[in-house]
Amino acid sequence: MIDYNKVLSDTALSMKPSGIRRFFDIANTMEGVISLGVGEPDFRTPYKIRKTAIRTLERGSTRYTSNKGLDELCREIVNYSDRKYNIKYDPTSEVLVTVGGSEAIDMAVRAMVNAGDEVIIPEPSYVCYQPIVRLAGGVPVVINTRAENDFKLTASELRAAITPRTKAVILPYPSNPTGAIMEREDLIALSEVLLGTDILVISDEIYSELTFGGVGHTSPASIDSLRERTVVINGFSKAFSMTGWRLGYALAPAPIIAQMTKLHQYAIMCAPTTSQYAAVTALRDCEGEVAEMLSEYDARRRIIVDGFRSLGLECREPKGAFYAFPSIASTGMTSEEFCEKLLYSKRVALVPGTAFGESGEGFVRASYCYSLAHIKEALRRIGEFLEEIKK
Amino acid sequence: MKKRILALLTENARLNNKELAAALGADECEIAALVGEMESEGIIKGYRTVLDYEKLEEDTVSAIIELKVTPEADYGFEDVAKHISQFSEVESVYLMSGACDIIVVVKGKSFREVATFVAEQLAVMEAVTGTATQFIMRRYKEFFTPLYGEEDDGRAKVSL
Incomplete structure (x- = not known):
């Protein structure tokens, strides 16, 4: 009998499974659960996009594409990025189409990190950065961002985390789970810290299309001194409701993209062809659909934030992504305790803030990827729960 | 503002003035006044329920x-x-x-x-x-509302 614990990779075995798995399993199988727990849009992929995919399937366009992705798609990505975020890239040498934003992050980290290199990761944030850095032999250095700074990464926090071994800093904004965004002046402050160093930036901008209140999204790559050190990560999952299509991309200076493309070629070959064709339609023809979804998200965002505040929970205004991140500290419970009790007694699923790092303690993540009627019912039940635990 | 109120109400007529105010970042009294105005002007003719008979x-x-x-x-x-x-x-x-x-x-x-x-x-x-x-x-769709049960698209209840 093979003892797999001895045979399999130490790196793989020592990696902790996401602690939240058990809670998720319960929530996903429980009957009658009204959830605010998901990290993906409720809207279907716009019909035009699906139609394009169907057409290319019927036509039999199902071959490998070039490693870096369809030329046509690379050009559209570059046009879109310029149009939307005023960042300019060369479609032939500075774009890589990947299997979701996740692969792009993985490739960027692998292309940069040598054993022992430190990568700075602000938390609370999405869960993939630490494991990806470890897999590449790097050392994650966590910065616990603070509610009083709106969960932004500040220049002084960044400066304090930098050591001679710092290779890169990850900027996961707009933020899952906090809804925080980095505005231009915030990024300029960081750029001053990085000026004159060789520290690279991985800017995970998967929620870039989802910012509210007219602020808009600023990419670090639009700041002159940051462009040469930045890999922009983006994709189609959130803005175009295309999570299952698994399509993302990276934009970076040619020498970085060249290394990433080489790794991508060996690991992946190319991103799914059908999805790539569909993505061309997304970038070219779906501005109206995206605007409509955005205005719907905005209404929900305001209602959910107002709802939490009316229930007496402190809730900062989330300026990006599709999550509210209210504080439940006033209940005296830990985040996990709160979520578990709420699930069992009222069948409402929220995600404990600690799923996104220790600094998420005292907070819960509520997704507003749901209809207004659904959100209202969830808030009603949370209200009942808060009343009951007061007694 | 009237247009934005109507956009929300045509989608879900059960939103009350407080919720409309929250959704639009406006004052509840202002919303109540505008809704009342549109009702008396006959822009809003009524509120009905979409039924699947x-x-x-x-x-x-x-x-x-x-x-x-x-x-x-x-x-x-x-x-x-x-x-x-x-x-x-x-x-x-x-x-x-x-x-x-x-x-x-x-x-x-x-x-x-x-x-x-x-x-x-x-x-x-x-x-x-x-x-x-x-x-x-x-009937398959009425008032922008699909009447056939939309197939479960497999979205999980919780994910990160």
């Missing part, structure tokens, strides 16, 4: 009836349409371009009831020179 298992039959109308000097399309609109069986009345002149949507409990209505109330009108009745067999 099939699920309700209630016997209802609807028909779309195309009318050919010959207007007369003192009794034009407008008068015909308004006259037809008075019947409680009539759901909608539209003046049309194209082959027919007026379309009437009629709802009744049975085929017989609808047929009787057409024969006894519509066909006999002097200005009406012809009718073509088409019964609705199944």
Whole structure:
């Protein structure tokens, strides 16, 4: 009998499974659960996009594409990025189409990190950065961002985390789970810290299309001194409701993209062809659909934030992504305790803030990827729960 | 602001003024005033519920009836349409371009009831020179709302 614990990779075995798995399993199988727990849009992929995919399937366009992705798609990505975020890239040498934003992050980290290199990761944030850095032999250095700074990464926090071994800093904004965004002046402050160093930036901008209140999204790559050190990560999952299509991309200076493309070629070959064709339609023809979804998200965002505040929970205004991140500290419970009790007694699923790092303690993540009627019912039940635990 | 209120209400008429105010970042009193204004101006005609009668298992039959109308000097399309609109069986009345002149949507409990209505109330009108009745067999979408159960698209209840 093979003892797999001895045979399999130490790196793989020592990696902790996401602690939240058990809670998720319960929530996903429980009957009658009204959830605010998901990290993906409720809207279907716009019909035009699906139609394009169907057409290319019927036509039999199902071959490998070039490693870096369809030329046509690379050009559209570059046009879109310029149009939307005023960042300019060369479609032939500075774009890589990947299997979701996740692969792009993985490739960027692998292309940069040598054993022992430190990568700075602000938390609370999405869960993939630490494991990806470890897999590449790097050392994650966590910065616990603070509610009083709106969960932004500040220049002084960044400066304090930098050591001679710092290779890169990850900027996961707009933020899952906090809804925080980095505005231009915030990024300029960081750029001053990085000026004159060789520290690279991985800017995970998967929620870039989802910012509210007219602020808009600023990419670090639009700041002159940051462009040469930045890999922009983006994709189609959130803005175009295309999570299952698994399509993302990276934009970076040619020498970085060249290394990433080489790794991508060996690991992946190319991103799914059908999805790539569909993505061309997304970038070219779906501005109206995206605007409509955005205005719907905005209404929900305001209602959910107002709802939490009316229930007496402190809730900062989330300026990006599709999550509210209210504080439940006033209940005296830990985040996990709160979520578990709420699930069992009222069948409402929220995600404990600690799923996104220790600094998420005292907070819960509520997704507003749901209809207004659904959100209202969830808030009603949370209200009942808060009343009951007061007694 | 009125347009934005209407956009939300056409999607979900049950949003109250407080919720509308929150959704639009406005003051509740302002919303109440604007909604009231639109109601009294007749911009907002009413609030109705979209039902799936099939699920309700209630016997209802609807028909779309195309009318050919010959207007007369003192009794034009407008008068015909308004006259037809008075019947409680009539759901909608539209003046049309194209082959027919007026379309009437009629709802009744049975085929017989609808047929009787057409024969006894519509066909006999002097200005009406012809009718073509088409019964609705199944409804798939009404008021932008799909009536067929959307297939579960497999979205999990929780994910990161």
